[in-house]
Amino acid sequence: MTSTASPATTLVTVLGLGNLGQALAGAFLAQGHPTTVWNRSAHKADGLAARGASTGATPAAAIEKSELVVVAVLDYDTVRDLLLPAAGSLAGRTVVNLTTGTPGAARDLAAWVTDQGAAYLDGAVYAVPQTIGTSASFVLYSGDEAAYRTHRPALDLIGEGTFVGSAPDLSSVYDTAVLSGMYGMFAGFFQAVALGATEGIPAAAVTAPLVRWLTAAAEALPSFAEEIDRGEYATTTSTLEINRVGLRNILATTQEQGLSTDLLAPLLRLFDDQVASGHASASLSRAVESLRGSR
Template sequence: MSETTATHKVPVSVLGLGNLGRALAETFLREGHPTTVWNRSAGRADGLVARGASLAATPADAVAAGELVVVAVLDYDTVRELLLPAAGELKGRTVVNLTTGTPSAARALGAWVADQRASYLDGAVYAVPQTIGTSAAFVLYSGDEAAFGTYRTVLDAIGEGSLVGPAAELSSVYDTALLSGMYGMFAGFFQAVALAGTAGIGAAELTGPLVRWLTAAADALPAFAREIDDREYGTTTSNLEINAVGLRNILAATEAQGLPTDLLAPLLRLFDDQVRAGHAASSLSRAVESLRADTGRL
């Protein structure tokens, strides 16, 4: 079943009413979907019920009420805890799991849902709750392609959705990778702020030019990506040797200011690995070869 007519709206159930779950339920309500909600602490549903949502007494009741079952809870163990007693109600429905977890957990949950003769989509949401339902939000899904096609319009109300592949764990792999990049950026920010602070430069004062510089630096990533995919690392510009010298100077200056170098020192080790292996003249992007599972630290 899907939104096949102008009058039919897919019934949606939302399990979990944390900040994300509430924002999801509010979005479905705003779009006119019959929305059933469940949360361990029922009081969190009061505002949604006042706006027209139905409150389910149990997760199984919530599953039974929805054609599309959206789960947003703390972890995959909680997802399984909620869905196991509802297994008999899952047949013919589509479960959209927006809980953050690991690829192996997503793979196992997707297989279990399929065993219940239901469809499964795993999703990674890139938005803060306040931007759910706006153009600032986007979601990467993986899993059942037919289900994604059927419910794409419904799901796009959350944020622009993309299917990254049919394997249930792929969105989690993307999520882990994207968040790794984000936390790496945060690590660099914290190091920069601490270093600037030793000279009395405030974080707000530093952040303006830092954001400008990082935005410009990000323009290099598509070219790096092509080099990495092709494993062609020739360059006539900023090579590994130059960057190793530059980063070593940064670490020395950091130590001279009495600060630890724990956040950036591992990156220098990658540069040095590649230089020792004879790749001093190669592109900076070749540092990834010291991380790849199929090459190890070569």
């Protein structure tokens, strides 16, 4: 494939023009990368076309215009629906899939894309569309490392990129892990504001000290991570027994106030399991061993 762009630019195609796709294409255009766009509802390309983007009548036509193909759609089924008819256009190109899915779906798609003679990268984007291209955005990539190195200057326009490994499903595993932590935080927030509301405390009033405390508590996570990686859980501070007593009090209060304990009760079961196995004086971080199925 012959590139008509200067060495400092990359020919980019963006498939999917939802909020994320619009922001991605806009970031590439803003930095002078010749950008082609496609969306099932063609009118969504009008604003980008006015800014200089080319449009493709079909996914295949859009893919054929570029060396770097970025896909940002709803799910992996949609990715396949777009790429299958364009299989003959993929050879020699790099497909960067920024669609959220499962590790298994990433492995399957990577194998299929590679069979078509293209390089594959899977990416997990940590940004809202408004922060794409700013220091608040970052992306984890896995898959073809050579392709990542080649296209990193363009990809870093999305946000700070980190290559996490050559197995194409790794970014999806990272994404699931990180988002699990995020939803755990949201669960705690919902519990906190619901508990406050039982005594007429506004959500905003609970949230102010909660954010302050969570910010401080988050500083413990790197130390916990080191303990988990070493498998060494000795501590003189936040022991499992201390936390088990505290969590029991929280659950008792929750019941007294007429609320469900469904969100936090499973955590107490982990603490109970560890204490019953003889680890009452171990660090709180040792609770992860019950999730792993070890004692």
